[in-house]
Amino acid sequence: MSDNGKHTNVIVRIQRFNPDNDQKPRMQDFQIELKPGTTILDALQEIKTHQDGSVTYRKSCRHAICGSCAMNVNGKNELVCKTPLRERLDKNGVCTVRPLPYLPIIKDLVVDRTAFWEQYLRVKPWLAPPPTVQTDREYRVSQEEVAAIRNAETCIMCGACYSACQVIALNKKYIGPHALLKAFLRVLDPRDAIPGERLADLDGSDGVYRCHTIFNCIDACPKGLNPTEAIETLRKLAQRRLKVEEERLERQKTITEPIA
Amino acid sequence: MSNTTTIIHDVIIVGAGLAGSWAAMVAAQQGVKDVAVLSKIHPLRSHSGAAQGGIAAALNNVRPVAGTGPRGPLEQVPPGAEPADSIDLHVFDTIKGSDWLGDQTAIEIMCRDAVDVVYEYERLGCVFSRTQDGRIAQRRFGGHSAPRANFAADWTGHVLLHTAHEQALRHGVKFYSEWYCLDLIIEDTICRGVVALDVLTGAIHTMRAKAVLFGTGGYGRAFKITSNAFANTGDGVAIAYNAGVPLMDMEFVQFHPTGLYKHGILMSEACRGEGGYLLNAQQERFMEKYAPDKMELAPRDLVSRSEQREIDEGRGVEADGQGIWLDLRHLGREKILARLPQVRELAIDFVGVDPIDDLVPIQPTAHYSMGGIPTDVDCQVIADASGAPVVGFYAAGEAACVSVHGANRLGTNSLLEASVFGRRAGFAIAEFVKGGAKLQPLGGDPAARQRQRVREMLGREGGELVEDIAQELKTTMTNNCGIFRDEARLRQAWEDVRALQARFRTARVMDKSSRFNTDLLAAIEAEHLLTFSEVIVAGALTRTESRGAHSRTDFPKRDDKNWLKHTVAHKNGADGPQLSYKDVDIDWQKYPPQERKY
Numbered sequence A: 001m002s003d004n005g006k007h008t009n010v011i012v013r014i015q016r017f018n019p020d021n022d023q024k025p026r027m028q029d030f031q032i033e034l035k036p037g038t039t040i041l042d043a044l045q046e047i048k049t050h051q052d053g054s055v056t057y058r059k060s061c062r063h064a065i066c067g068s069c070a071m072n073v074n075g076k077n078e079l080v081c082k083t084p085l086r087e088r089l090d091k092n093g094v095c096t097v098r099p100l101p102y103l104p105i106i107k108d109l110v111v112d113r114t115a116f117w118e119q120y121l122r123v124k125p126w127l128a129p130p131p132t133v134q135t136d137r138e139y140r141v142s143q144e145e146v147a148a149i150r151n152a153e154t155c156i157m158c159g160a161c162y163s164a165c166q167v168i169a170l171n172k173k174y175i176g177p178h179a180l181l182k183a184f185l186r187v188l189d190p191r192d193a194i195p196g197e198r199l200a201d202l203d204g205s206d207g208v209y210r211c212h213t214i215f216n217c218i219d220a221c222p223k224g225l226n227p228t229e230a231i232e233t234l235r236k237l238a239q240r241r242l243k244v245e246e247e248r249l250e251r252q253k254t255i256t257e258p259i260a
Numbered sequence B: 001m002s003n004t005t006t007i008i009h010d011v012i013i014v015g016a017g018l019a020g021s022w023a024a025m026v027a028a029q030q031g032v033k034d035v036a037v038l039s040k041i042h043p044l045r046s047h048s049g050a051a052q053g054g055i056a057a058a059l060n061n062v063r064p065v066a067g068t069g070p071r072g073p074l075e076q077v078p079p080g081a082e083p084a085d086s087i088d089l090h091v092f093d094t095i096k097g098s099d100w101l102g103d104q105t106a107i108e109i110m111c112r113d114a115v116d117v118v119y120e121y122e123r124l125g126c127v128f129s130r131t132q133d134g135r136i137a138q139r140r141f142g143g144h145s146a147p148r149a150n151f152a153a154d155w156t157g158h159v160l161l162h163t164a165h166e167q168a169l170r171h172g173v174k175f176y177s178e179w180y181c182l183d184l185i186i187e188d189t190i191c192r193g194v195v196a197l198d199v200l201t202g203a204i205h206t207m208r209a210k211a212v213l214f215g216t217g218g219y220g221r222a223f224k225i226t227s228n229a230f231a232n233t234g235d236g237v238a239i240a241y242n243a244g245v246p247l248m249d250m251e252f253v254q255f256h257p258t259g260l261y262k263h264g265i266l267m268s269e270a271c272r273g274e275g276g277y278l279l280n281a282q283q284e285r286f287m288e289k290y291a292p293d294k295m296e297l298a299p300r301d302l303v304s305r306s307e308q309r310e311i312d313e314g315r316g317v318e319a320d321g322q323g324i325w326l327d328l329r330h331l332g333r334e335k336i337l338a339r340l341p342q343v344r345e346l347a348i349d350f351v352g353v354d355p356i357d358d359l360v361p362i363q364p365t366a367h368y369s370m371g372g373i374p375t376d377v378d379c380q381v382i383a384d385a386s387g388a389p390v391v392g393f394y395a396a397g398e399a400a401c402v403s404v405h406g407a408n409r410l411g412t413n414s415l416l417e418a419s420v421f422g423r424r425a426g427f428a429i430a431e432f433v434k435g436g437a438k439l440q441p442l443g444g445d446p447a448a449r450q451r452q453r454v455r456e457m458l459g460r461e462g463g464e465l466v467e468d469i470a471q472e473l474k475t476t477m478t479n480n481c482g483i484f485r486d487e488a489r490l491r492q493a494w495e496d497v498r499a500l501q502a503r504f505r506t507a508r509v510m511d512k513s514s515r516f517n518t519d520l521l522a523a524i525e526a527e528h529l530l531t532f533s534e535v536i537v538a539g540a541l542t543r544t545e546s547r548g549a550h551s552r553t554d555f556p557k558r559d560d561k562n563w564l565k566h567t568v569a570h571k572n573g574a575d576g577p578q579l580s581y582k583d584v585d586i587d588w589q590k591y592p593p594q595e596r597k598y
């Protein structure tokens, strides 16, 4: 690959598979011109709109907030919208894009996320509001309490962590890093009324103890979040579940009052 | 395309952004058992999640420190202090921002409901940033005369969307994720359902319902540089227009002043709300010339025009002179990391600049669609300028035009609009359904027409590529129907759009398969862009004045005598739109039109 910028041609190698027609996945090379600033998503778009419209993938916001475009690039899960193609070319000028691993393939780079969303639902992702109903003001939450859940708040449910997890690879019953991170958000939120019930559910054999702390999820997260740490926190809290419940009841007694 | 069935629900909501999610959640909460939501992408991928800066409501949690001026520091309002902000002030700011084209009853309702809606989000688990005493944090935003943008760092839309979706799930709403609405079934101005394509299988289904809501989002994708997601192709407005429903005020398109240079990706207005500057090539804060009082926090239409003027007069930055600098350096590392973490990452990822240390190149970017499907204040869609209803059809959010933004939307008012009116639609629909609304009979097989449409599209061989036509459309819309407009350019845009519509009829879809055919969907979306763009251009060409975001260099003044009215466009066969006009709802005692100065 020459380095003089303008007319460098590079190869994007894409895994293709349409279960209606194909026996098994195959790799297909597409040549495109590398322009400054091209992201991997730009490259896929160029290929789809000008070379082969049947190349299929999900996309939407194109700035790393909608969570549609997590894929496996050169063996690593990432959001293709924010990844510069130039940084993912090997020494032969090739970038290899595959679907997220361990999930059934719908078509090309589109995977079936049914199990992923089922686990999300299983942890009851919604807040269970406190019994003291505050109708005309907000509940009071401290800046420290907000900071404590920031690690989970910005999760975009892209699935990069889920499909990098070695436990998920073997066992789809495992709740998974994404849903555990959501559970962490709810358990730590001072407004949630059922942290004890949540911790009891997470304590089961598909929950927090399944995590083997291999840290793949941390490496994969495009938002820099740390599901492993959240899972470890949940583990500790699960051990003192009754205490957590008690503390929450106590905290909620003053949830409508100004933070001192 | 076999295996098709008729699907029936009490209520079908198309769109799972804030508008659709609120409508679904509230309708279910109000006791409607069978509420279904369709979304062409997974609900949590909806574009509402991309919103950054905040949601407006006069909560009175913070105020400017006395004596520090309009850009000074903020403090939490001490208990018992005089309120610094009010609903009335929010109403006035919105009316002024709209350049008096906003309907004032709707604006009053929105600003009043704002307070409830934001507290409701909080009670439902939304993680907001907080003041020291634990209230929801607020910041300044352009065109608002008090700090009333309630926020969660710079990912406000993300936390709102997740909260609304979670609560809709909690209330048992059924989601059809990755189902694409192709058509709206209306006969005798009664809505009977929709036709939708299951993206996974390619099967096309008739879906009948007693009530249908469109919360299908905006149409920014008709422009070349845009902050909008790929999904924002104005499907809902195009589908409604084709079904005989009028569109209102489509010529009003907002260009946001700070899109990342060349990408258009948004650098939130919160950058300026937190104190950021705009600089030209001479490193001058050029807003001094255009809005000496509000400076960078003047409303978006004015700031974008000022930037464009600097660019046009040769004071732009970057190689092609099409950029402007956004300067955040003086805010300091700590504030940027706490308040603007996402925009910092975006600048690093997309233009390779860390705003803590360097100037960020930006340019105006097509951002928000003020126009849309006209409704009354309860989201009931109207069939004409007289306000007759399209029975059973509702619209809310960016796809709708109620109209609270008039000629120009203020930042943070659209998350608000989508939430407030989505919620109101939920109540209205529940009342309609529980009041005995019936499933209406269908004449013929509406799905068959769509199957035929898809078959025809897939059958085309040869022909041009869809993308090339779409790109030409975006180019002409940007160059000829963009920030500055005039008769010659708009005529050119009209010619171009009509010619492109004709060329599209033979354009080719490359993927012929049924399974997850996103190539087909891109073609349908391009057809939608071509469909509503003619309405934008026709409205802009006819409106011989400058108001809000519609700026005619050949008619530079606002003309209340002739143009204080909404444009209502009906499809008129192949001839393009038929325009009529509707009065603006104005309280002449309280909020008579004034000159708009900042």
Ligand SMILES: Cc1cc2nc3c(=O)[nH]c(=O)nc-3n(C[C@H](O)[C@H](O)[C@H](O)COP(=O)(O)OP(=O)(O)OC[C@H]3O[C@@H](n4cnc5c(N)ncnc54)[C@H](O)[C@@H]3O)c2cc1C
Pocket (backbone or CB within 6 Å): B014, B015, B016, B017, B018, B019, B020, B038, B039, B040, B041, B042, B043, B046, B047, B048, B049, B050, B051, B052, B053, B054, B055, B056, B156, B157, B179, B180, B181, B182, B215, B216, B217, B218, B227, B228, B229, B231, B232, B235, B236, B266, B367, B368, B396, B397, B398, B399, B411, B412, B413, B414, B415, B416, B418
């Ligand atoms: C980058 C960015 C930042 C913003 N920041 C702010 C901000 O800080 N404050 C503010 O107030 N506003 C902001 N806005 C504007 C605001 O986000 C939007 O106006 C608002 O979220 C629109 O919500 P909605 O529910 O109407 O539509 P959307 O959230 O866009 O949802 C549209 C829905 O319709 C579905 N849909 C569309 N077509 C079809 C079809 N044919 N079939 C099936 N489903 C379909 C989509 O899948 C999606 O679920 C911002 C906008 C952008 C682009």
